[in-house]
Amino acid sequence: MDAIKAFFRDQGRHLRKEVWEVARQIGERPELGYKEYFASNCLSNFLKKHGFSVDLGIAGMKTAFLARFKGNHPGPTIAFLAEYDALPVMGHGCGHNLIGAASAGAAVILSKSLNLAGEILVIGTPAEETSGGKVTLVEKGIFKNVDAAMMFHPGSQNVSVISSLALDAIEFTFHGRSAHAVAASNFGINALDAVINLFVGINALKKQVNRDMKINGIITEGGTAPNVIPERAVARFYLRARKRSDLDELREQVIRCAEGAASMVSAKVTWRKFEFSYDEMHTNLSLAECFTRNLAEMGIDQIAPPQTAMGSVDMGNVSRVVPAIHPYLTLGTGTEIPHTREFAQVSLSANAENLVLLAMQTLALTGWDVLSDKRLLQQIKREFRQFRG
Numbered sequence: 607m608d609a610i611k612a613f614f615r616d617q618g619r620h621l622r623k624e625v626w627e628v629a630r631q632i633g634e635r636p637e638l639g640y641k642e643y644f645a646s647n648c649l650s651n652f653l654k655k656h657g658f659s660v661d662l663g664i665a666g667m668k669t670a671f672l673a674r675f676k677g678n679h680p681g682p683t684i685a686f687l688a689e690y691d692a693l694p695v696m697g698h699g700c701g702h703n704l705i706g707a708a709s710a711g712a713a714v715i716l717s718k719s720l721n722l723a724g725e726i727l728v729i730g731t732p733a734e735e736t737s738g739g740k741v742t743l744v745e746k747g748i749f750k751n752v753d754a755a756m757m758f759h760p761g762s763q764n765v766s767v768i769s770s771l772a773l774d775a776i777e778f779t780f781h782g783r784s785a786h787a788v789a790a791s792n793f794g795i796n797a798l799d800a801v802i803n804l805f806v807g808i809n810a811l812k813k814q815v816n817r818d819m820k821i822n823g824i825i826t827e828g829g830t831a832p833n834v835i836p837e838r839a840v841a842r843f844y845l846r847a848r849k850r851s852d853l854d855e856l857r858e859q860v861i862r863c864a865e866g867a868a869s870m871v872s873a874k875v876t877w878r879k880f881e882f883s884y885d886e887m888h889t890n891l892s893l894a895e896c897f898t899r900n901l902a903e904m905g906i907d908q909i910a911p912p913q914t915a916m917g918s919v920d921m922g923n924v925s926r927v928v929p930a931i932h933p934y935l936t937l938g939t940g941t942e943i944p945h946t947r948e949f950a951q952v953s954l955s956a957n958a959e960n961l962v963l964l965a966m967q968t969l970a971l972t973g974w975d976v977l978s979d980k981r982l983l984q985q986i987k988r989e990f991r992q993f994r995g
């Protein structure tokens with residue numbers, strides 16, 4: 607490891623306690639998407655204390671932020687992305703408290719260099735679990751002048767190259783006609799029956815679509831009383847596929863199912879997207895290889911082969927506008943299952959403290975390579991241009 611990287615590694619060790627305190631506090635005060643007031647303040651204050659200028663409340667989202675630190679001469683711009691939202695009931699069952707802290711920590715480590723070219727950004731991205739704050743940030747052009755974007759996600763193994771599934775969140779509302787369920791049943795149109803038809807239809811459809819296409823639904827409204835024929839019933843679905851183009855086709859198939867389900871009982875159906883759509887994650891391989899090399903320098907050489915996460919991440923939308931990586935690093939036990947109470951517990955453990963240190967050091971070293979190695983950045987950009995066609 608060269609002298610400057612050894613310096614960054616030491617800076618990480620100095621910051622360890624302070625950054626862990628940020629991760630721990632956010633972990634102990636879980637907040638849902640767009641309500642992460644404590645977390646966004648906590649991260650902003652940490653960054654301000656270390657000389658970053660911070661705009662809290664950007665792109666129309668109160669809990670999104672943009673923190674900047676300019677080097678002493680011109681150069682590329684890199685962005686570390688900070689997530690910090692939690693899940694209902696189980697708190698930080700996806701470990702986003704660690705993501706925010708590690709990204710902010712990496713940025714501060716790099717800012718300690720006396721010879722920094724370019725600019726370091728930390729972008730605070732709310733609501734990853736629900737309506738993807740990154741989607742809005744992409745649409746509002748926040749990534750316009752960014753040369754590379756990166757973050758890490760805690761998990762059960764080390765993986766540098768991932769893809770994820772594109773996702774559409776579709777809500778169907780069935781409109782029928784209410785009537786007494788017994789005395790005037792022939793007058794009613796049962797909207798709940800239409801929803802049930804839809805689930806039956808979708809169960810049949812699932813047998814015909816590719817195995818990596820996923821359809822998961824719940825009924826969110828199904829009537830008000832057993833003796834009233836439901837005039838309105840609502841169901842919500844997440845539809846996923848490996849590629850946006852495949853997902854567009856799947857969505858059309860599901861909509862046809864809903865129309866059929868409605869017409870079987872003479873009901874009407876309307877639909878809308880109830881959350882933002884996520885695109886599939888496209889990992890920039892040149893940047894991911896750089897991250898892997900730095901992991902090796904940190905003594906981690908057990909890296910799993912490229913993986914398709916069976917979930918969806920809003921980093922997918924970022925990866926279409928800027929070269930990006932979304933690696934996973936293990937929390938240590940190898941059995942962590944995301945979105946569980948157990949995962950939330952591990953995200954506050956000594957393993958998590960060690961992981962935040964490793965993640966922020968490795969992200970900082972990778973950031974340094976992008977800022978200082980012109981050839982690497984050219985290669986990253988060439989690959990990105992080819993991907994964008």
Ligand SMILES: [Zn+2]
Pocket residue numbers: 700701702734759
């Ligand atoms: Zn997550």
